[in-house]
Amino acid sequence: MDKKSNHPAPKCGIDYAFQRIGGKYKGRILWRLRNGTMRYGELRRTVTGVTSKMLTQALRELEDDCLIVRQVYIEVPPRVEYTLTDTGKELLPFLQLLRDWAKHQMQINDILAMP
């Protein structure tokens, strides 16, 4: 009943996509998962600045959107692993290109910022 209706009406493809990966941490989470499975704690440590609340929220939304899979192991201590779905993996080339573009721009900015 508390199911979020947070995708009211995507008007176009670009909109649809940004609703799914445009959050503050979602892109970085997906990028972290590019090499395979990661645990909750690993993500919290490597996605710098994220709090458990925001991480959980982002992971839930990514799961609802079928971009990642949540696997729970019933053991002590508890273990939860996250993995990209096939759909999620399809986003990796895009993220790769985006990151390359960003790194290039950041270099230019660094040069321009030199005194």
Next chain:
Amino acid sequence: MDKKSNHPAPKCGIDYAFQRIGGKYKGRILWRLRNGTMRYGELRRTVTGVTSKMLTQALRELEDDCLIVRQVYIEVPPRVEYTLTDTGKELLPFLQLLRDWAKHQMQINDILAMP
């Protein structure tokens, strides 16, 4: 005039990129400009749902980030045209990929939503 305060410290490339194109309308604005110059009113009409306030704000930030160019023509009635910079054009292939991915996903969702 504290315009630049919203880019505190991009920690990684993905973050940097989303700060620049991750707003609610920025992706769609850039995409609208893919075929060339557009006027303010054209953008307001075609980027559905945007208000003049948000459109102006997004355009200013994109201009500050050197992704678009704002050209003002001193005439009556006034005319202002926006165009992608070379840096902005470099984003088009990524937006294209993203939109293709999104359209594909939207089709799947439509099929799944069928009664």
Next chain:
DNA sequence: CTGTATCCAAGCGGATACTG
């Protein structure tokens, strides 16, 4: 036509404490 200015509601996101 191309914006500004102002008000205001919603929700994002951070800090902290707590649970199974």
Next chain:
DNA sequence: CAGTATCCGCTTGGATACAG
């Protein structure tokens, strides 16, 4: 370890009015 719960400030963004 992997989360929930709660509080709350700040930003985002919508509506409306108005200006050059």
